[in-house]
Amino acid sequence: MKSIINDIKTRFEISDIVKQRDNFNFLTCKKEQTVSLITHLKNIEGFSHFVLLTAVDWIEEGKFQLTYILNNPDKKIDIGIRTFIERETATMDSAHHLWEHVATYQRELKEMFGIDFPGSPRVDESFILEGWDDIPPYRRDFDTKKYSEETFFPREGRTTNDPTEYMKKKLYPDEEK
Amino acid sequence: MSDINNNTNNKEDKFLAEENKKRTVIGPDGIEFEIDPLKDYFCDQKPEVRDPKNKVVEKFINWARAESLWVLGFGTGCGSIEIPPLLTPRFDAARFGVQMRATPRQSSVIIISGYLAVKTLKRVIRSYEQMQSPKYVLALGSCTINGGMYYDSYNTINRLDYYMPVDVYVAGCMPRPEALLAGFNKLKERIKAGRAEGANEYAEKFDWYKANQKKIIKDWNMPDYNW
């Protein structure tokens, strides 16, 4: 694992290496180099199993984090590649040519986060939602509760308590925090 | 899909996709004709209220209807995991005249087994409308009553009775097969008492139901067929 990290350190601009477990490292890569880093890992280092691609919305910093997790089934090691893209112009290079199922992940991200992957097959087709006309729902600024209340006729009489607040009020009325 | 709701001025057309609007096409033999997809592809006939004619005969017929419940095999949510046990040796619903049918045309009961995503709701409504009256709806799980666990989800409905008339609710997450059997028994009681007139209710309040459905289903496209 260490030798692989050291090797790719010399070839690509990577930073923030976090050792999650013995056989699992996270690292951050620049947006431009990510696809070539994945290609390198797949072809040279034997990371032949693509586990997942997903996005995290860091709305405070105005960035999307894309996480690619790759797995080497022979050496039994995993690597997680983080890359940050601008939230405004959310586009990323497509990696659909490396594995067939990457296109599905990218289709989902386009729909749920609004991250565009130009060139990815069927990326503009709707995957999960149908006739959705609001902002992409997985973005942090989309309020699902408000949307649900406005759209789906909530049944009167249903109350929801935040357990923390509720227990505090009920059990420890005197306690400060 | 963003192009669906461009035409917001005309309220009627708000939810119409491009391919659902009236248009003229030229046939293979060169003759021009107008098609209205909503009329040609969809059933534009409103359901009618059909009241029972003879009270005594109706009572007997209702007994037959109650003892022969044909269930549409449409697993809409997680509740459908308890349908196979219901039909197998342990619970064996066939004893009570409950049988599964594969096509909505022949079924008289639709089980809404749990949460309904908007995309499924559209199919469920279509299936429900294809069923022949009298038809009954059995709603399973808390999600159909008030949203249950998914009360704050942007994609699942909260109350089923706004979109179709529900005869029996079976509460729980998830309801056990015994609860389902009890639900079937309750449904039978209702049918025998002549109170399960969901199809007539749907016909009476058709406009209200349709308005509710259209409020959340924004894409009324149906799949393209060439038959």
Add this chain to the structure above:
Amino acid sequence: MDNIILKLLFTLLGLFIVLNWGLLMSAIMQKIVARVAGRHGIPFYQPWIDLIKLYTKRTAITHGIMFYLGPVFRLGGGVGMFLFIPLIYGSEYFTNFSWSGDLILILYFQFFGMLGMALGAGEGGHPNSVIGISRGLAQFTTVEVPMTLAVISIAVQYQTLSITEIVAAQQGGILNWTLFTNPLATAAAMLSLLGAFRHAPFNLVKAPNEIPIGPPTEYHSSFLGVLRTNNAILHVIEAVLFMNLFFGGATNWFELILKSFLIYFWSVFVGVVFPRFRIEQSVAWFLKVPLVIGILAIIIFI
């Protein structure tokens, strides 16, 4: 004049008995299948309730004129077969309208219902029905081939095309049955019977997991009621046909019920432990073993 009206009345009585026996038989078969699986199964009166319910549905929609006529043709095929088949040998009234060439007529009527269904299902417009009906016609054609060979074989054997005469020739002891005098023809016919009753492995016409549920996909309410009525009649009638041709006929109603039950049970018995063929496998199967047996059965008697 009196005689013909009386005969007609008895024929209708026979039809009524056959219909009810068919419904009861289908319920018993379903119960047997359920018991093998470890279930109780439906109550024995379920088919009647289903029929009542179907005939009293409040609404029915139609897809066109052939959609109406499909079930009617199908029922016509079933009742037509019934009219020309002698039920009870030696009974004056329950021989129906059997005449000297009825065997050929019945073979024709077997196909008649299928064609009616094809027209109706085509008008219904659902692709599953169209796929189902094309499978059904393809399979039925090949089912008919060994069946026809077997019929020709026993026609040559008994030198007649009248079912009554064939039954008459088998009277006087169990060893006179075609089963023992012409075992090859019986084997060919019993194999083709599996296809005619369309239980597994030949249940690919309705194949619920593949093309739910084939030709009757769009049929509902009283249309389906007519189809189910016809099915009940047809199952008994086909069993009675085989009983008459190969198992010595019946001299009383009890014998008819017992023999038709056992003949129908044969197809259920095979069906419960076999999965389904694909259409090309089914066609190939019928063109192999049953066909060869059927040809052998003819060669022996020529």
Add this chain to the structure above:
Amino acid sequence: MKKNNNNIFNWQADRSKYPELDKNGKPIVDLASHKYTKIWQGPNHPGVTGNMSLELTLSGDEIVDAKTHVGYLHRGFEKLMERRIYFKGLATSIRMCVPEADSNEYVYSSCVEDLANIEVPEMALWLRTLALEMARLQVLLRTVPGQASTLSLGLGGQWGMYIRDLILDRFEELTGGRVYHMFIIPGGVRGLLPDGFKKRMEENLKEVDEFVEKIEDLIYSNSIFKKRTVGVGVIDPSWVSKYGIVGPNARAAGFKRDVRKDYPYLKYNELDFEVFTATDSDIYTRNQIRKQDLITTVDLIRQILAKMPDKGELRAKTPNVLHWEIEKGETYQRSESSRGEYGMYMVSDGSKYPRRINLRGPSYTHAVSLLEKMLINANIADVHSIMVSLQTCPPEIER
């Protein structure tokens, strides 16, 4: 496709010219020509596993183009989890994949434990292993004979379902729930084994043993079953990495992939079991591999019950779950579900709520890109068998 036109009974039409292919190898399908039929299977179709639909373009009985459509079960879990505190999220997260809820519980709990650096006590690890294996057993009792049910041999399925109910009884005894158990919680498990559990479990396992012998006769030596499944729905070994195939489907193609062996979690490194592989990679082989899994699982449950300590600590000490804040970090945890690698990716941002949760179910690739590829040139009669042999489960695709 094999062409054996010499033998009239194995004759197959020469379909190499239909449909015509364009430059990219995609079929040119002109529906207006009436040469092709487009049919939709699902969501209301008994031959589709769960609530999803297939858009099939047929040329005769053969499929020339297939698309899967999902989203009928989308509940927006990954969004909802952002609004649930860590402990509350457990109840929501287990509903992501219905047939095997315990895998959800495990991956969620282990993600939380990994982020919060919690050490789970020994006894809890054993009980977790037991729950996971029982969950696998009940799924396999459904799917192994279920393969024959797709071909209308429902008898094995009916018997299997009965025994599955017995296993669910044991689950009820252990956890109180039939389908959703919420037994594995962040930090440990909820309870000990009830009295007499081992004895009753052993009785049930004996029934499973008998059942396996029965279906051996009923299904695996059935000539028509072989005819319908051998050589049908073949996964090429080169597709395994290309399409991200995991679990029994990869094992049937000759790849020894099992998370329990490769990345031992819980107590699997103390248990003695083998990972079976095969090379034929058709429906029959995949089903055989699953049957082998079933036997392994029965053996594993026996081993667990024998090796397990009687008493011990059930839960690690966790902070007050209502104020549980987990420091910033991210992790990915996997487990072997009955369908293959089942993983969860969790990001925390230091608050009470998880920042993001993403579930990687095996069906995500099996039912979308792989199924679309496998259905091309398949016969319409085999669609359901192929889907069941991949063991696709729609709720984990769209979540």
